[in-house]
Amino acid sequence: MFSAILHSRWFAATVLLLTCFLCFLALLTVPDTAVFSSSVLTQPSVILDAGHGGMDGGAVAADGSAESHINLQITRRLALLMLFLGEEPVMTRTDESDLSSPDASSIRQQKVSDLHNRVDLINSADSAVVISIHQNMLPGHPEVRGAQVFYNSVPSADSLAAAIQQILNQSINTKDRAFKPIDSGVYLMKEIRHPAALVECGFLSNPKEAAQLGSAPYQKQLAAAIAAGYLQYQTKEGSYEK
């Protein structure tokens, strides 16, 4: 038991070091081009979902930074890293727009339409693993910080979340956080039929962490940790054949 844990920790550390190295090579810039987008997905892939977008900026930090922009930056870095590792990543959005249909006029209609279209896009894949990127907010508690992973009810999603959380705890978090099942009220995570992990990368309500989340070096560390967790999950599930 102990040796298995030790082995697992060494493996995680090795994967993390490797991905960090690849990260610095591959992620010197964040691409602006929509190279990972697709309207219908059919092949097995990893689907990367940058939360919010368009009129919906998500949470807002004290310095005015919108969650939607930070989500997009981290997701782009993660997509590049996945590509470099031989995966076939697809992003649900590749720019600041949302996925709402043109006939959605009010903000509420746009939000509903965006979520429906996001679910349809993700579920159009035959099989996939989904990683959704968000930032957290806890007003009144500026000291709270750290990355936390939530998972949906599809089999093996908990293993995916556990692997990502483990690497985040070892590399990013100053205090260990626990991965948890997602609240049943989160529409996207409830409706998608693939194993999915939602990563709350940090708290925009913590000024110091908000500044880190907006910085390229920290975004690269986050992307590397999430990619390493994904690789560990794929290895454990026996489906990583590259």
Ligand SMILES: [Zn+2]
């Ligand atoms: Zn969010």
